[in-house]
Amino acid sequence: MSALQGKSIVVTAGPTIEPIDPVRFLSNRSSGKQGYLIAEALAAGGANVRLISGPTCLPCPNGVERIDVETALDMLAAVETALPADAFIAVAAVADWRPASKQARKAEKAAQGASLDLVENPDILATIAQRENDRPALVIGFAAETHDMLDRARAKRLRKGCDWIIANDVSGDVMGGDENAAWLIGQTHETEWKRAPKKTIAENLAAAMDAHFSSR
Ligand code: C5P
Numbered sequence: 001m002s003a004l005q006g007k008s009i010v011v012t013a014g015p016t017i018e019p020i021d022p023v024r025f026l027s028n029r030s031s032g033k034q035g036y037l038i039a040e041a042l043a044a045g046g047a048n049v050r051l052i053s054g055p056t057c058l059p060c061p062n063g064v065e066r067i068d069v070e071t072a073l074d075m076l077a078a079v080e081t082a083l084p085a086d087a088f089i090a091v092a093a094v095a096d097w098r099p100a101s102k103q104a105r106k107a108e109k110a111a112q113g114a115s116l117d118l119v120e121n122p123d124i125l126a127t128i129a130q131r132e133n134d135r136p137a138l139v140i141g142f143a144a145e146t147h148d149m150l151d152r153a154r155a156k157r158l159r160k161g162c163d164w165i166i167a168n169d170v171s172g173d174v175m176g177g178d179e180n181a182a183w184l185i186g187q188t189h190e191t192e193w194k195r196a197p198k199k200t201i202a203e204n205l206a207a208a209m210d211a212h213f214s215s216r
Contacts, residue, residue: 001046002210003210003214004046004047004213007042007046007087007213008048008084008087009047009049009086009089010052010082010085011038011039011042011051011088012035012052012053012091012092012094013030013035013051013056014031014032014035014053014054014058014093015027015029015032015054015055015056015092015095016054016070016094018071018072018097018121019099021103022103022106024107028093030092032054032058034180035089035091036056036061039051039061041203041205043061043062048065050064050066050067050082050085051064051066051067052069052075052078052092053066053067053069054075055070067082072122073098076122079128084136085136086136086213087137087138087139088128088129089140089141090139090141091142092124093144094124097118097120098121099118099119100119123160125160125162126160129161138163138164138209139162141160141162142166143156143166143167144168144174145167146169149167149183150183153167153185163186163187164184164185166184166201167185177198178198179196180195180196180198184204184205
């Protein structure tokens with residue numbers, strides 16, 4: 001039997017959107033595909049998966065409970081509400097910044113141009129990885145890099161305090177595409193996953209988690 005059976009796993013996926021006014025927002029190009037496929041692969045292994053998702057065009061994967069959010073603050077609150085869990089996987093491309101205030105009315109065009117005050121969003125992965133009570137036993141982050149991928153990902157794992165980090169090179173067509181290549185970086189082991197459909201990368205991660213839980 002899979003060691004994932006009955007494990008409670010929280011996954012974030014997709015972008016967040018950060019409103020400027022009722023019609024405009026800041027966001028990014030994340031499609032949510034990789035996170036949704038990870039949620040699906042874990043559910044197929046018997047895990048109880050809650051997928052906390054920013055806006056995407058994707059259907060909810062089979063056997064997964066999806067909780068829809070828009071902003072980074074809402075995503076963090078939804079993750080905290082979903083704890084305790086056996087594992088947390090941060091796949092979402094969380095917007096690093098949000099407008100300092102949301103205007104209640106649609107902003108007018110200004111003759112002098114416009115500027116936007118931004119404030120930093122909380123780092124959801126680091127917040128959960130560094131929780132004193134009810135920290136999930138296995139906390140996994142992603143490192144999307146365009147250069148010095150492995151060194152930057154190793155440093156990111158330590159800085160955020162997560163157990164594993166999945167490093168991927170996004171300088172090509174990965175964002176929004178159907179394929180990915182990645183490294184799984186842990187404290188004592190590093191494994192390369194060659195370029196493959198995102199579904200295969202998701203299955204590789206589910207298999208690594210299965211092996212991790214069965215060895216405990
Ligand atoms: O620092 P960077 O954005 O490169 O880190 C990426 C990892 O951190 C991903 O796992 C992403 O889901 C997570 N993250 C987060 N909250 C943020 C920024 C990133 O959970 N505000």
